[in-house]
Amino acid sequence: MTRLLLVKLARDVSAAKGRIALMVIVIGVGLVAFSTILYTRTIVDREIGRSYRATEPASATLLLRDPVDQAVLNGVRALPGVRDTALRAQFDARWRGADGRWSADPLQTFVYAPGDPLRVARFRVEQGTWPPPPGGILIERVAMRVMGVHVGDPLTIREPGGAPRTLRITGVVHDPSLAPADNEAKGYGYVTGQAFDQVKLLVDGEDPAMITRVARDVGAWLRARGLTVEEIQVPPPFQHPHQGQMNAITAVVLVFAALAFVLSSFLVATLLGGLLTRHIPHIGMLKAVGASSRRLFQPYLLMIFLIGAVATLLAFAPGVVAARLFSGRILDRMLNMDLTDVSVPAWENVAVVAAGVAIPVLLALAPITRAARTTVRQALDHHGGADRATAFGKGRGGIVLMALRNLTRRRTRLALSAGLLAVSGTLFVAAMNVYASFQGAIADAGDQHSVDVEVRTAGPVTAAAVRGVPGVAGVEAWRAESAAPAEPGQISVTATYPDQGHGGFRLVAVPPDTAMLRVPLTQGRWLRPGDVDAAVVNQSRQIGGRPVRVGDTLALSIGGRLTSWHVIGVEQEVFPQGSAYVTPEGLARATGRPYESDLLMVTTVRHDPGARAAAADAVETALSQAGVQVTSSTPRTRYDQAVDGHMYAMLAVLLAIAGALGLVGVIGLAGAMSSAVIERTREFGILHAIGAPAGAVRRLVVAEGVFTALLGCLLAVVPALALTAALRSGLSRMFVPLPFRMSVAAMVTWFAVVVVGAALAVLGPAVRASRLTVRDALARD
Numbered sequence: 188m189t190r191l192l193l194v195k196l197a198r199d200v201s202a203a204k205g206r207i208a209l210m211v212i213v214i215g216v217g218l219v220a221f222s223t224i225l226y227t228r229t230i231v232d233r234e235i236g237r238s239y240r241a242t243e244p245a246s247a248t249l250l251l252r253d254p255v256d257q258a259v260l261n262g263v264r265a266l267p268g269v270r271d272t273a274l275r276a277q278f279d280a281r282w283r284g285a286d287g288r289w290s291a292d293p294l295q296t297f298v299y300a301p302g303d304p305l306r307v308a309r310f311r312v313e314q315g316t317w318p319p320p321p322g323g324i325l326i327e328r329v330a331m332r333v334m335g336v337h338v339g340d341p342l343t344i345r346e347p348g349g350a351p352r353t354l355r356i357t358g359v360v361h362d363p364s365l366a367p368a369d370n371e372a373k374g375y376g377y378v379t380g381q382a383f384d385q386v387k388l389l390v391d392g393e394d395p396a397m398i399t400r401v402a403r404d405v406g407a408w409l410r411a412r413g414l415t416v417e418e419i420q421v422p423p424p425f426q427h428p429h430q431g432q433m434n435a436i437t438a439v440v441l442v443f444a445a446l447a448f449v450l451s452s453f454l455v456a457t458l459l460g461g462l463l464t465r466h467i468p469h470i471g472m473l474k475a476v477g478a479s480s481r482r483l484f485q486p487y488l489l490m491i492f493l494i495g496a497v498a499t500l501l502a503f504a505p506g507v508v509a510a511r512l513f514s515g516r517i518l519d520r521m522l523n524m525d526l527t528d529v530s531v532p533a534w535e536n537v538a539v540v541a542a543g544v545a546i547p548v549l550l551a552l553a554p555i556t557r558a559a560r561t562t563v564r565q566a567l568d569h570h571g572g573a574d575r576a577t578a579f580g581k582g583r584g585g586i587v588l589m590a591l592r593n594l595t596r597r598r599t600r601l602a603l604s605a606g607l608l609a610v611s612g613t614l615f616v617a618a619m620n621v622y623a624s625f626q627g628a629i630a631d632a633g634d635q636h637s638v639d640v641e642v643r644t645a646g647p648v649t650a651a652a653v654r655g656v657p658g659v660a661g662v663e664a665w666r667a668e669s670a671a672p673a674e675p676g677q678i679s680v681t682a683t684y685p686d687q688g689h690g691g692f693r694l695v696a697v698p699p700d701t702a703m704l705r706v707p708l709t710q711g712r713w714l715r716p717g718d719v720d721a722a723v724v725n726q727s728r729q730i731g732g733r734p735v736r737v738g739d740t741l742a743l744s745i746g747g748r749l750t751s752w753h754v755i756g757v758e759q760e761v762f763p764q765g766s767a768y769v770t771p772e773g774l775a776r777a778t779g780r781p782y783e784s785d786l787l788m789v790t791t792v793r794h795d796p797g798a799r800a801a802a803a804d805a806v807e808t809a810l811s812q813a814g815v816q817v818t819s820s821t822p823r824t825r826y827d828q829a830v831d832g833h834m835y836a837m838l839a840v841l842l843a844i845a846g847a848l849g850l851v852g853v854i855g856l857a858g859a860m861s862s863a864v865i866e867r868t869r870e871f872g873i874l875h876a877i878g879a880p881a882g883a884v885r886r887l888v889v890a891e892g893v894f895t896a897l898l899g900c901l902l903a904v905v906p907a908l909a910l911t912a913a914l915r916s917g918l919s920r921m922f923v924p925l926p927f928r929m930s931v932a933a934m935v936t937w938f939a940v941v942v943v944g945a946a947l948a949v950l951g952p953a954v955r956a957s958r959l960t961v962r963d964a965l966a967r968d
Contacts (some may be wrong), residue, residue, distance in 0.1 A: 196486040214498035217451030222506030224444040228437040230514040238524040242364040245387035247402035252415040254382040268401035273307040274383035280344040298380040315358015323357035327375035330368035348645040367523040393424040406678040417747040420683040440844040454603040460554035471566020484559040491551040499543030607852035608899025615845035616907035619933030624925040632761040640789040645816040647783035658802035664784035670694040670743040679744035692765040696774040711737035711756030722752035725760040750777040857948035881957035892949030
């Protein structure tokens with residue numbers, strides 16, 4: 188490239204510095220959004236795995252019927268395949284703080300030996316010391332907030348079947364191996380003890396089949412010494428309970444961030460094309476004196492390269508900082524993890540730089556090539572693409588029609604500006620639709636399980652014990668037993684996590700004529716009196732890797748006892764917990780014990796949170812007076828809040844990214860309108876010359892911006908429905924079957940926000956357009 192062309196390039200950049208700055212901003216903001224999500228996905232994925240692995244989660248946990256001692260532990264540690272082992276115990280306790288009221292949320296309490304070296308399933312003490320002093324308990328840090336307690340507070344707990352005892356909170360621990368307490372609506376406590384009925388194993392390797400084989404060998408060794416192993420729990424190795432959820436969310440938003448960046452680069456290429464249109468006469472003159480298309484191509488290619496390079500340089504640091512802040516927020520608020528390493532692979536930095544420079548260049552090749560190939564004759568015939576003044580209409584109707592006509596004159600730019608807004612709108616509306624689907628699922632769950640309060644007791648209880656209690660409309664007595672898939676001659680193995688919630692399975696005895704369970708059947712029939720070996724299972728149960736079907740035989744272990752059930756029905760349950768429903772007499776036959784209920788399902792006269800809480804208190808009082816100990820009393824409100832907590836993580840991430848992409852779209856629109864004002868300088872001068880007032884010109888430009896925003900909103904509707912369906916399908920496979928819901932409020936909100944944002948974004952260009960004079964128009968070029 189010759190020195191003369193370099194001088195021309197410098198002068199072109201100087202003459203269009205405002206438009207060049209807009210191109211840099213549009214590319215830079217899009218690149219910040221893309222790099223933020225790319226880096227965030229890498230950091231969060233790595234930190235989830237690192238934090239979870241740092242706790243040395245047990246590869247397998249063996250649940251025993253009776254406590255074992257240190258001698259047994261030493262023997263297990265010497266077995267082949269076992270890297271380390273530990274004795275533990277845990278229970279769900281009721282608790283009450285200084286206010287003297289029993290909490291509806293359980294306190295999941297983990298018991299360690301005083302001298303436990305914490306090499307298996309460990310935690311980090313943030314305040315206080317381990318082990319705690321006699322009569323002390325440590326609470327997990329998120330649970331401290333959920334429970335509303337502080338270090339030094341007294342805490343009264345009652346184990347199932349035990350008497351209340353008061354402990355003192357002596358410290359705080361951080362345990363990232365557990366799902367956050369606010370998501371699970373429970374507390375986590377850590378104490379020392381002397382009786383342990385769990386053997387936790389660390390096994391080399393991450394193959395579930397190999398871990399299961401080693402755990403079963405340990406179980407056989409324990410059985411040979413007269414110990415009863417009721418169940419082996421092998422959760423997915425080194426995978427946090429919520430890791431799959433976060434990976435899916437960040438993958439979705441990364442695709443949208445990349446799409447937004449590509450669209451912003453397309454928009455910049457279009458803006459460059461508008462700039463080159465003004466240069467057609469210059470190109471014709473240079474062609475007339477011998478300049479070749481190749482030589483004219485070079486300065487404009489260098490221009491877009493420099494625009495991309497400057498934008499990348501300006502966007503790199505903000506993207507890194509935003510990713511660190513966003514990653515820290517996700518890890519802290521949604522996963523209860525600390526951000527310790529903010530590094531990203533070098534290839535990602537290279538990819539961001541390459542994208543910021545190369546994509547704008549590639550997308551600009553077409554308009555640059557078109558301009559460089561302009562012949563002298565074409566240049567002489569050129570009259571500009573944006574100087575044709577439309578007849579100015581009077582009144583608001585005329586301005587509206589004129590704005591619509593003006594928009595169609597630059598269809599590509601209109602499509603790209605609206606497309607940027609449509610991308611963010613698609614993500615926002617889809618996120619709110621999915622949230623509405625979750626809310627619909629909660630409502631459907633309430634219809635299927637018409638239970639307002641669930642009361643669990645330490646001993647047998649009958650429904651008659653609480654009939655007539657004020658506020659109680661109905662009550663049924665059920666029983667739930669933990670169960671595991673069984674194989675003849677083998678110890679049952681489940682994928683249950685240490686919190687005993689994720690991956691668990693239970694057998695529930697219900698009255699065949701229950702009025703509190705109205706779940707649609709997809710196959711077979713419901714239970715009938717006299718069904719002693721029949722079971723109705725929900726859709727989450729699988730046999731041999733396939734969904735269970737009517738006619739299958741379901742082999743389950745209950746407390747180490749092998750049982751067999753004939754599947755007579757399959758139900759479609761909202762928020763399934765991995766359950767099989769049987770009759771009371773069927774459970775009695777399977778366990779070999781007389782049937783005794785330990786679970787009261789209560790419906791209340793009114794269904795608001797206050798009425799449920801009051802009924803729960805009244806039921807507990809009545810049971811206490813009857814000599815029945817209550818181990819938990821949970822209003823359905825807490826269950827709904829726990830479900831909502833699981834949804835909050837995904838919703839927060841999607842909305843945050845939608846907001847960032849919306850900002851990209853609004854800035855892109857502002858850039859496009861500013862460029863349009865510059866290109867249409869002569870047009871606005873002519874409008875002023877024929878008597879158009881400044882206010883009318885201002886309204887014209889604002890109307891064009893608003894119509895572009897409205898088009899972007901309309902373009903988002905169909906993709907939002909498609910994305911809603913895709914997210915709903917994926918989440919239904921991962922979590923629960925979700926109904927399809929449209930959030931009208933989300934659409935209205937997005938329309939309002941985008942329209943107002945667009946009006947504000949184009950206000951500056953509109954004011955500039957209104958101030959252009961006839962002199963400015965004559966001085967153009």
